Amino acid sequence: MKDINLLHIIISLLGIMGIVSLNAVLVVWLERKTAGRMQFRHGPMEVGFHGILQTLADGIKLVSKQLVAPNHADTALFILAPVVSLVPIFVAMMPIPFSSTMLAHETDTGLLLVIALGLLNTLGILLAGWGSDNKYGLLGGTRAVGQILAYKIPLLLTVLTIVIMAGSFSLREIALAQHGIWYAFIQPIAFLVYIVCIVLETNRSPFDMAEAESELVAGFHTEYSGMAFSMFFLAEYSYMFVASALATVMFLGGWQGPFLPAPIWFVLKVYFFLFLMIWFRWTFPRVRIDQMLMLGWKVLLPISLINFLITAVVLAL
Amino acid sequence: MITNYVHEIVKGTGSLLAGMKVTIKAMFSRTHTVQWPRQYLVLPERFRGHIELVPAKTTGFPKCFACGNCARTCPSKCITVKGKKPEGAKKKSPTVFLLDFTKCSLCGLCVESCPVKAITFSKDYSLAGALKDDFSNMDLLSKLASPFSSHVKKEESDG
Amino acid sequence: MDNFIFKVYYLSFAIVLAQTAAGGVLAVAAKNLIHCFLGMVVALIGVAGLYYHLGSPFIALMQVMIYVGAVCVAIAFGLSLTRKAGEEGLKPLTPIALIPVVLPAGMLAATLKGLSHLEKTGIPRKLDESAIGWHLLGKYLFPFEIISVLLTMAVIGAVSVALIRRREQNGNI
Numbered sequence: 033m034k035d036i037n038l039l040h041i042i043i044s045l046l047g048i049m050g051i052v053s054l055n056a057v058l059v060v061w062l063e064r065k066t067a068g069r070m071q072f073r074h075g076p077m078e079v080g081f082h083g084i085l086q087t088l089a090d091g092i093k094l095v096s097k098q099l100v101a102p103n104h105a106d107t108a109l110f111i112l113a114p115v116v117s118l119v120p121i122f123v124a125m126m127p128i129p130f131s132s133t134m135l136a137h138e139t140d141t142g143l144l145l146v147i148a149l150g151l152l153n154t155l156g157i158l159l160a161g162w163g164s165d166n167k168y169g170l171l172g173g174t175r176a177v178g179q180i181l182a183y184k185i186p187l188l189l190t191v192l193t194i195v196i197m198a199g200s201f202s203l204r205e206i207a208l209a210q211h212g213i214w215y216a217f218i219q220p221i222a223f224l225v226y227i228v229c230i231v232l233e234t235n236r237s238p239f240d241m242a243e244a245e246s247e248l249v250a251g252f253h254t255e256y257s258g259m260a261f262s263m264f265f266l267a268e269y270s271y272m273f274v275a276s277a278l279a280t281v282m283f284l285g286g287w288q289g290p291f292l293p294a295p296i297w298f299v300l301k302v303y304f305f306l307f308l309m310i311w312f313r314w315t316f317p318r319v320r321i322d323q324m325l326m327l328g329w330k331v332l333l334p335i336s337l338i339n340f341l342i343t344a345v346v347l348a349l
Numbered sequence: 350m351i352t353n354y355v356h357e358i359v360k361g362t363g364s365l366l367a368g369m370k371v372t373i374k375a376m377f378s379r380t381h382t383v384q385w386p387r388q389y390l391v392l393p394e395r396f397r398g399h400i401e402l403v404p405a406k407t408t409g410f411p412k413c414f415a416c417g418n419c420a421r422t423c424p425s426k427c428i429t430v431k432g433k434k435p436e437g438a439k440k441k442s443p444t445v446f447l448l449d450f451t452k453c454s455l456c457g458l459c460v461e462s463c464p465v466k467a468i469t470f471s472k473d474y475s476l477a478g479a480l481k482d483d484f485s486n487m488d489l490l491s492k493l494a495s496p497f498s499s500h501v502k503k504e505e506s507d508g
Numbered sequence: 509m510d511n512f513i514f515k516v517y518y519l520s521f522a523i524v525l526a527q528t529a530a531g532g533v534l535a536v537a538a539k540n541l542i543h544c545f546l547g548m549v550v551a552l553i554g555v556a557g558l559y560y561h562l563g564s565p566f567i568a569l570m571q572v573m574i575y576v577g578a579v580c581v582a583i584a585f586g587l588s589l590t591r592k593a594g595e596e597g598l599k600p601l602t603p604i605a606l607i608p609v610v611l612p613a614g615m616l617a618a619t620l621k622g623l624s625h626l627e628k629t630g631i632p633r634k635l636d637e638s639a640i641g642w643h644l645l646g647k648y649l650f651p652f653e654i655i656s657v658l659l660t661m662a663v664i665g666a667v668s669v670a671l672i673r674r675r676e677q678n679g680n681i
């Protein structure tokens with residue numbers, strides 16, 4: 033307990049807030065640009081250089097809007113939900129190593145911390161759906177809960193595969209263990225399963241059943257407006273960042289790379305995953321909920337289990 | 350059974366990759382959107398915008414001599430023409446030429462019927478307006494030079 | 509400085525304790541099902557916080573992951589199938605509610621009395637996580653395996669119950 037340095041924590045928290053908001057601005061811009069280009073459009077072009085400040089303008093607009101709670105909504109839950117969604121991010125960001133020394137909080141159980149807190153997002157979605165007294169919201173929340181049941185076990189099994197290879201739960205150690213060769217090459221199956229899992233985890237298309245515009249209006253955030261809506265928005269993009277950062281650490285050797293400084297390598301790799309997710313979103317149509325459950329239970333689970341067993345046996349030999 | 354299962358997964362992954370190839374190709378190909386109002390489309394020769402008056406090459410005044418053929422032919426009755434002779438001229442010249450674009454069906458009969466080919470379809474497609482009057486009383490004369498002095502023209506259109 | 513850190517530690521411990529207790533009360537007393545659920549989540553996260561303060565972040569994270577991430581989500585899944593969430597407010601206190609209050613309190617008192625000969629320690633030390641693993645697969649292998657057998661039995665039971673139901677339904681059609 034004596035190694036807690038107050039100043040260090042404050043600076044890291046400020047840094048994390050900076051990263052969270054900057055990341056949201058950048059990724060939303062990247063997403064809209066990519067979406068535009070993939071549909072032969074330009075995407076945002078007006079605010080700033082090639083529309084780079086568009087997200088900022090949208091953010092200011094959102095903040096200036098009123099949050100209207102529906103008449104029969106459970107106001108406490110309604111207001112609590114976006115907070116539950118967003119706040120765990122700030123803790124989950126802490127153990128992420130941008131380089132071997134640049135991390136907010138060194139802990140032996142960093143990987144568990146990030147994954148455990150990542151699961152709280154679904155809780156926020158469920159509360160939002162339930163609290164807003166809206167049938168679409170409720171359906172969205174329920175779907176998110178069904179989704180977590182489908183991806184959680186394969187996700188944990190792939191993570192465990194990596195953990196037994198690296199022999200540590202610490203993100204730093206896992207990255208350092210890939211000094212010679214990235215785990216993406218040793219564990220290609222785990223890599224693929226993990227990519228599918230992070231898309232499932234972040235409720236991104238093609239697995240965005242929780243907000244499914246064409247069926248549920250906007251799903252769990254149908255009733256949200258203004259600041260609360262932007263908090264959900266921020267949470268979604270931050271969870272994407274965290275999940276991608278985990279993928280980078282577990283499969284692409286974290287911050288390690290030639291020539292460029294470590295944090296730049298790290299951010300580049302994270303953005304590779306973010307771009308991948310954006311690419312998925314604008315390519316694949318949304319799956320049905322039963323298809324998603326089939327995928328989770330009949331494909332991802334057996335594959336990750338077998339992969340885990342084989343890895344364990346090989347390591348034991 | 351198990352080969353089927355594996356085959357299915359491999360095939361599925363393959364088709365996903367094929368889809369991703371399509372989108373990434375699209376991403377790096379030319380965009381089709383035109384950045385209006387900074388850029389304008391080059392419209393084809395026979396594009397039908399609202400009708401406009403053709404200026405005479407020499408003077409820049411409208412070719413139209415206010416015969417009223419077009420107004421009579423128009424099935425929607427959306428052209429209003431009034432004209433008189435400017436001082437020292439042989440032919441009349443229009444003092445009022447209004448188009449009610451809200452009624453026009455772009456049929457082209459006015460263009461056909463004009464004896465001196467004084468009307469064509471314009472290529473103007475950025476027609477945003479805040480008032481109904483911007484469309485129901487389009488003053489086609491305003492784009493051209495007028496043989497009348499400006500205050501005469503004003504007087505006439507007010508009346 | 510040391511003193512200050514101790515104060516912060518006790519303060520945060522008290523907050524977590526209060527959170528756990530408040531969550532528990534909400535979980536038991538609320539009329540609205542989703543409020544009960546929320547209370548349970550709050551209490552379970554509070555328990556995780558207690559583990560953290562007692563020097564075992566590993567157990568704390570496992571608590572969050574398993575109880576909040578899995579058990580609560582499973583309950584939420586069940587909840588979302590219910591028709592009525594219930595109304596606002598708290599349930600009235602009944603005499604029978606005293607039993608689950610008095611019983612654990614008595615047990616706690618007895619335990620504390622039994623442990624009173626131990627000397628007081630300050631802030632607990634953090635232990636190595638891998639020690640848990642070695643112990644589970646070494647000294648405590650047998651109980652560990654028994655628990656796995658129990659879980660397997662539960663899973664097989666659930667599957668067979670579902671299958672029987674399905675067969676009955678198919679027979680009806």
Ligand code: SF4
Nearest residue numbers: 423453454456457459
């Ligand atoms: S195009 Fe047809 S409808 Fe329009 S003004 Fe000419 S004649 Fe009338």
Ligand code: SF4
Nearest residue numbers: 413414416417419463
């Ligand atoms: S028909 Fe031609 S000349 Fe006659 S009024 Fe119409 S535009 Fe003018």
